[in-house]
Amino acid sequence: MNSLVVWSDRLLSYDLGDHPLNPVxxxxxxxxxxxxxxxxxxxxxxxxxxxxxxAEIGRVHRADYIEAVKAAPDDPFFRGYGLNTADNPVFDDMHEASALVSGATLAAARAVWSGSVRRAVNISGGLHHAMPARAAGFCVYNDPAIAIADLLSQGAKRIAYIDIDVHHGDGVQEIFANDPRVLTISLHESPISLFPGTGFSTEVGGPDALGSAVNVPLPAGTRDSGWLRAFHAVVPSVLRAFGPELIVLQAGADSHARDPLANLRLSVDGQRAGALAVSALSEELCGGKLLATGGGGYALMYVVPRTWTHLLAMVTGDPIDPATLTPPSWRALAQKRFPGEDFPLRMTDDADVSFQPWQPGVTQDPLDRAILATRQAVFPYYGLDPMDARD
Ligand SMILES: [Zn+2]
Structure with missing residues (x-):
């Protein structure tokens, strides 16, 4: 299977300094x-x-914002556009570093769309919070949106964006909210307890594209089994009805129990199962055409490397057996970067990823109520029955 990994060590220059989003x-x-x-x-x-x-960035971002991103590093007192804040500090070569991340996701998208490869990945991408004229949530340019906008300019009619980062994929949703060619699906921790405070099930897209935004807000504390139940209760049905030509997966790794910034409780195994479920849907629905990006993930050494190595393995062929040992060479590097910290010995957290499928019915379980709310909000737009578990 031909696949593309877009990578350069220069991508490590997207470095916000003393900040959770560390390129390590x-x-x-x-x-x-x-x-x-x-x-x-x-x-x-x-x-x-x-x-x-x-021009490519400008399909999504306003020209004055791009100019601000270029100018801000030269002005220590720069204010506005969400820049020079705690979340989005200004850093040297901010425009170049951000444009390189976007260029990497663009290259991956074009390779899949043209058919030169079946799958492609940019793990440095997935900066899904950036808005047309505002940096947000550690994100300067919205590389998934820039890539999707490029595919639309090439004639794409149905692109599905699936965001499994623990935070709502608000930027991508907002940018395409009123465009029926782009379906955005986000599973995330409830906006009641987590940034950015959006992603309620009632957000279903703009007036010209009702049903094109799908949000599954999960209660804090949701584990693998609950996450997978929610995914399978919503995503396959909507995707099958939409019929994507290509799937974009934003695979943020911050849904993990060890993540310091959020409150879901997934394992590396659960995250792996989620990505594999998206992969299976791409095989079923669009000939395997899949573009994957990274995203959030702040358990820098214990979680993110394993989760994204599973992602890279999925993109480049067969998944890695979770029981695989981490290689001694990697353990040495992990110890060098994080002296004295525990490093993972295997590619698994020894978690069981079985789950009970969703069933309709009266329930007090907050997760099942959230699932039903999303189904009720969007299934009718696709001719699906929110109360029928077969849909
Ligand atoms: Zn995130």
């Missing part, structure tokens, strides 16, 4: 994948990205 997580993920042989499998191309151009 991406460095350790690529190192783990490399040491397990994932990047040297047959049919895998590793390609250097180029910077996205202002």
């Amino acid at each position: 997580r991406v460095e350790l993920a690529m190192a783990l994948a490399r040491d397990l042989g994932v990047l040297s499998r047959p049919g895998v191309t590793v390609q250097e990205p180029a910077l996205a151009t202002d």
Whole structure:
């Protein structure tokens, strides 16, 4: 299977300094994948990205915002556009570093759309909170949206964006809210307890695209079994009805129990199962055309490298057996980067990823109520019955 991994060490320059989004997580993920042989499998191309151009970025972001991103590093007192805040500090070469992340996701998207590869991935991407004229949630340019906008300009009619980051994929949703060609689905911790405070089930898209935004807000504390029950109760039915030509997966790893910024309780195994479920849907519905990105993930050494190595393995061929040991070479690097911290010995958290399928009926369980609310909000737009478990 031909696949593309877009990568350059220059992507590590998206570095916000003393900040949770530390590029060491991406460095350790690529190192783990490399040491397990994932990047040297047959049919895998590793390609250097180029910077996205202002015109490409400008399909999503306002020209004055792009100019502000370029100008801010030269002005220590810069204010506005969400920049120079605690979440979005200004850093050297901010425009270039952000445009490179977008360029990497763009290259991945084009390779899949053109058919030159079946799947492609940019684990440094997935900056889903960036708004047309505002940095937000550690994100400067919205690379998934820039890639989707590019595919639309090439004639794409039905792109599905599935966001499994623990935070709502608000930027991508807002950018395409009124465009029926783009279905955005986000599973995330409830906006009641987590940034960015949006992603309620009642957000279903703009007046010209009702049903094109799907939100599954999950109660804090949701574990693998609940997450997977919610995914399977909503996502396959809507996707089958929509009929995507290509699926974009934002695979943020911050839904993990060890993540310091959020409150879901997934394991690496649960995250792996979620990504594999998206992969299976891409095989079923669009010939395997899948573009994957990273996203959030702040358990920098213990979680993100394993979860994204599973993602890279899925994109480049067969999934890795969770029982696989982490290689000694990688353990040495992990210890060097995080002296004295526990490092994972295996590619699993030993979690059971079985789950009970959703069933209709009166329930006091907050998770099942959330599932039903989403089904009631969007299923009718697709001719599906919210109360019928077969839908
Ligand atoms: Zn996140």
